[in-house]
Amino acid sequence: MLFRPEPPAVFPADERTAVLWCNLGSPDEPTARAVRIYLADFLSDPRVVEIPKLVWSLILHGIILRTRPAKSAAKYASVWTPDGSPLKTWTRKQAVMLSGWLGERGHRVTVREAMRYANPSIASQLDALKAEGVTRVLVLQAYPQYSATTTASMIDAVNDWSRRVRRLPEFRFVNQYHDDPHYIDALAASVMAHWKHHGRPDQLVMSFHGIPARNVQLGDPYQAQCLETARLLAERLQLPIDRYRVTFQSRFGRAKWLEPYTEPTLRALGAAGAARVDVMCPGFPADCLETLEEIAMEGRDAFLHAGGKEFHYIPALNDGNAWITALCGIAERHLSGWKTR
Numbered sequence: 001m002l003f004r005p006e007p008p009a010v011f012p013a014d015e016r017t018a019v020l021w022c023n024l025g026s027p028d029e030p031t032a033r034a035v036r037i038y039l040a041d042f043l044s045d046p047r048v049v050e051i052p053k054l055v056w057s058l059i060l061h062g063i064i065l066r067t068r069p070a071k072s073a074a075k076y077a078s079v080w081t082p083d084g085s086p087l088k089t090w091t092r093k094q095a096v097m098l099s100g101w102l103g104e105r106g107h108r109v110t111v112r113e114a115m116r117y118a119n120p121s122i123a124s125q126l127d128a129l130k131a132e133g134v135t136r137v138l139v140l141q142a143y144p145q146y147s148a149t150t151t152a153s154m155i156d157a158v159n160d161w162s163r164r165v166r167r168l169p170e171f172r173f174v175n176q177y178h179d180d181p182h183y184i185d186a187l188a189a190s191v192m193a194h195w196k197h198h199g200r201p202d203q204l205v206m207s208f209h210g211i212p213a214r215n216v217q218l219g220d221p222y223q224a225q226c227l228e229t230a231r232l233l234a235e236r237l238q239l240p241i242d243r244y245r246v247t248f249q250s251r252f253g254r255a256k257w258l259e260p261y262t263e264p265t266l267r268a269l270g271a272a273g274a275a276r277v278d279v280m281c282p283g284f285p286a287d288c289l290e291t292l293e294e295i296a297m298e299g300r301d302a303f304l305h306a307g308g309k310e311f312h313y314i315p316a317l318n319d320g321n322a323w324i325t326a327l328c329g330i331a332e333r334h335l336s337g338w339k340t341r
């Protein structure tokens, strides 16, 4: 193991704090080539696909990476903006806003966004922070609900970087904030803002990203945390139990994932004659491929073709005031004890 040489320590240490605002990441471009590189990295992560390495490597390289990149690239192209991937654009904007708001509250902290897969990578952002003299890093993730497939994988990436470094910053990790009252308030505010203009739907569908059902059996708390977020949000919206449902989207492969699945639920609601369905994705703080394409395009088509009349997608929290307030509060709580002002 080779640790990097570093300049001699200066005493007393001048403590400098940073918040690393982390999200999943997107391909660099909506092309089959860039998506292939992204998916190869993403899908080789043993936290994401828990299948024996040799078997998975054959399936991944023999089948998936030959067929999926072109299909996914076309989907990415349908949501791509002049600024690039929506997920990266929103995540960057959230980092800038969080930095400004923490500054207004008197904190001297640097805020940077980082991506688990592709760019800007966790390693490159940690390198940059270290070069700027940062000695304390709060790792905050755009995953309100903990899953080993996402949250633990991000911590793995930080640990991979740490393995190469001689003088480590002090790290803190936030594992979840699924029941944070301000996060719930921010979700409720975005729903209420939508309903103020459009009235209430017959059904509000709260769609979370799925994971394999087996992961939950093996101890992943993700499903329980999604259900708790949904219950708290419904309570906050004073929504009776028969006016909302919780579903799981983005199933990958043939194994059983968390149910009920979003798209079949939307089709069933359409076929049953639901006049209007609103869909929101509480587990995605930033709009991305999975919300803008899978829900707002494919989900809409599924519902309307099955006979539904009106479909509304309620945008993700993105740069909403209530959400940045919540983010600020979560960061401040976990920064406490580190002298930042």
Ligand SMILES: C=CC1=C(C)c2cc3[nH]c(cc4nc(cc5[nH]c(cc1n2)c(C)c5CCC(=O)O)C(CCC(=O)O)=C4C)c(C)c3C=C
Binding pocket: 024, 025, 026, 027, 039, 043, 048, 049, 068, 072, 085, 087, 143, 147, 149, 150, 209, 210, 211, 212, 222, 250, 252, 283, 284, 287, 288, 289, 290
């Ligand atoms: C293969 C297994 C996958 C698991 C497990 C998984 C869990 C998971 N993912 C998110 C959030 C996002 N996923 C996104 C895209 C995406 N997810 C998978 C696969 C799994 N996700 C793939 C292959 C892709 C890429 C697109 C595709 O080819 O289908 C995104 C959007 C990224 C973007 O660029 O916009 C997000 C966000 C969570 C929260 C989660 C578990 C809780």
Ligand SMILES: [Fe+2]
Binding pocket: 209, 250
């Ligand atoms: Fe995913």
Ligand SMILES: [Fe+2]
Binding pocket: 250, 289, 290, 294
């Ligand atoms: Fe998807």
